[in-house]
Amino acid sequence: MDTVECIMNRMSIRKFKDESVPKDKLMEVIGLAQRSPSYKNTQPWEVVVISGTKKEALSSRLAELLDSGKEARPDLPAPQSWPKAEGERIEALFKKRFELTGIDLSAPEVVKKAKNLNFHFYGAPHAIYLFQDSSLSEWSLFDLGLFAQTLMLAAHANGLGTVPQAFATDYSEDVKDFLGIPQSKRLVLGISIGYPDMESPANSFRTERDKTDNIVSWLE
Numbered sequence: 001m002d003t004v005e006c007i008m009n010r011m012s013i014r015k016f017k018d019e020s021v022p023k024d025k026l027m028e029v030i031g032l033a034q035r036s037p038s039y040k041n042t043q044p045w046e047v048v049v050i051s052g053t054k055k056e057a058l059s060s061r062l063a064e065l066l067d068s069g070k071e072a073r074p075d076l077p078a079p080q081s082w083p084k085a086e087g088e089r090i091e092a093l094f095k096k097r098f099e100l101t102g103i104d105l106s107a108p109e110v111v112k113k114a115k116n117l118n119f120h121f122y123g124a125p126h127a128i129y130l131f132q133d134s135s136l137s138e139w140s141l142f143d144l145g146l147f148a149q150t151l152m153l154a155a156h157a158n159g160l161g162t163v164p165q166a167f168a169t170d171y172s173e174d175v176k177d178f179l180g181i182p183q184s185k186r187l188v189l190g191i192s193i194g195y196p197d198m199e200s201p202a203n204s205f206r207t208e209r210d211k212t213d214n215i216v217s218w219l220e
Ligand SMILES: Cc1cc2nc3c(=O)[nH]c(=O)nc-3n(C[C@H](O)[C@H](O)[C@H](O)COP(=O)(O)O)c2cc1C
Pocket: 010, 011, 012, 013, 093, 118, 163, 164, 165, 166, 167, 168, 206, 207
């Protein structure tokens, strides 16, 4: 697939086909993500892939924690406020989604439902969790972001769909316990991965971007 086509057509996928991805294909995609650049080539990424009954059990555990009212404590705390421009983009996203799907992402009961879908990895056959040592600096966090994007583009180029999920890290301590990952690691992101179900209305929603003119200053 052409690079521009890959960048333009990747989108967050929120409904997957009920079909597992062969392990060697997932390993190929993760191997491509390893080509991402990193600060002094430190490669500060650790990956756990979870599938099958193990994934189902984790989903049940996360849904139970949500039902119990346990407070979310992700290793990277959710932002409590946003600067003006970013806040307006969130509003625009919620408005468009509401108009197209009737889903009001600012309503608490809808957020709970949305979290449940996240905890069930939107029906994907596999979930990928990204970790790194907690002692690493913000540069390493930046590197892991590059890794995540390369992974999602490589997945798309291989006919796979993905969605990055901060929500999947809500109960980071429990996730680490479940996966047997030391608490000294930082859980950064969950990514659902599988074959996208493009017939589903859940995947009919495309997000917009600001005009390039609005984010670039030219000094000549
Ligand atoms: C760091 C990060 C965290 C995200 N967390 C979630 C999440 O918890 N659940 C979800 O459904 N989408 C999540 N998303 C997906 C964004 O909503 C999505 O990338 C954005 O709206 C742009 O849409 P696109 O990916 O289709 O281009 C996340 C994206 C990023 C980069």
